[in-house]
Amino acid sequence: MSRLIITESGPLKGKVRVSGAKNSVLPIIAASLLVDGRCTIDEIPYLNDVRIMCDLVKSLGASVEIFEDQTKLQINCRSLSTNTAPYELVNKMRASFLVAGPLLAKTGAACISLPGGCAIGTRPVDLHLKGFVALGATITQGHGYIEVKKNGRLKGGKVYLDFPSVGATENIMMAAVLADGTTTIENAAIEPEIVDLATYLTTMGADIKGAGTDTIKISGARELKAADHAIIPDRIEAGTYMVAAAITGGDVTIENVVTDHLKPVTAKLREAGIEVSEELTSIRVRGGNLKAVDIKTHPYPGFPTDMQSQMTSLMSIACGTSMVIETIFENRFMHVCELKRMGANIKIEGRSAIIEGCSKLTGAQVKATDLRSGAALILAGLVAEGTTEITDIDHIDRGYSRVDDKLRSLGANIIRTEE
Ligand code: UD1
DSSP, X not given: OOEEEEEOOOXXXXXXXXXXXXXXXXXXXXXXXXXXXXXXXXXXXXXXXXXXXXXXXXXXXXXXXXXXXXXXXXXXXXXXXXXXXOHHHHTTOGGGGGGHXXXXXXXXXXXXXXXXXXXXXXXXXXXXXHHHHHTTOEEEEETTEEEEEOSSSOBOOEEEOSSOOHHHHHHHHHHHTTSBXXXXXXXXXXXXXXXXXXXXXXXXXXXXXOBTBSEEEEEOOSOOOOOEEEOOBOHXXXXXXXXXXXXXXXXXXXXXXXXXXXXXXXXXXXXXXOEEXXXXXXXXXXXXXXXXXXXXXXXXXXXXXXXXXXXXXXXXXXXXXXXXXXXXXXXXXXXXXXXXXXXXXXXXXXXXXXXXXXXXXXXXXXXXXXXHHHHHHHHHHHXXXXXXXXXXXXXXXXHOTTHHHHHXXXXXXXXXXXX
């Protein structure tokens, strides 16, 4: 089992380059199922989740070639052999459900293992299914699988999402691009990753209007063609390095970012007393006198839930009391128990964490319970007195490309041990 061992590090300094966005590359690999032909995807992050998504499309009959530097891949989905996404893969990564839309559109059916619960909440797929039904599909469920089916082409329809779900918006968009007629998604998610997926689909020949707004209109095409695409930078990875600079009182330039995508994080860090300066494609973060600030997570462009746990670590050493409210997922405070073991003073009340800052954190043996919790523990470990040992780091490798190498290049005392 691999571990990360971190000892108290001084202020981080230097430059770090952000990789392509995990939450873009996963739907974009799934979208490649829509065409017969070779698609090239650039700026691939080196992540376990990417490998799982590649294994999944390969299990459906696609061929995938990852180039030597690991940042580019080619997918050819000309000869799919099945439309069943098995439990072994869906169980490893919930985003596997994103193959449902493209499989349904391309082959007329998709049989996907139910994703099941995960550490941060129940995460149902009812909104994805509501969209498929609006396009004329029927849904059956049994033996742990969901089957979505449509004889003939899907028919464009109207769907209003009760919540602007990122995954549901993507799945419905991918199904609708080959439907007969126009589909309207209302109360759609407006995250930058939705726009990135729409850009890829448009390059394939799809007609999509309004991606990045809450109403998306898709006019179905009879056929799409293979396309090349470069993934946008990962705003959550960037945000995590911004907090790494802030928590250590460092001076770090984060390169390959879209500064607009980072606005909610930038605003909160500035409010907390951190100096943030934006350039065209980079952002410089200099630590300052940390002040407690309140945070409430919201869909984009609100404060991202994927940055909540990292900010909780930061607030545990900031002076004053802060309240962090999680509105997206019902069980996203798993990191708090581990942070408390490191000396943080945090109380959970329902969906709120009340943090008494100014704690001197102390290194401890802790466990990464999910991806962003793991990131929060790394950040805490950088400023904790002594040594922090993080287990279950496969969660961290799901979403952070070579995190130990990148942090070490900034002066962090972090090593990976393999047992
Ligand atoms: C995506 C991101 C994840 C991020 C999340 C919210 C990917 C691969 N993952 O996850 O990193 O934390 O957006 O920004 O892009 N919901 C339903 N029914 C559904 C679908 C969702 O009730 O059918 C609920 C969920 O339980 C959750 C909320 O909607 O409470 C948000 O989920 P959603 O936006 O769908 O997140 P994901 O796409 O799973």
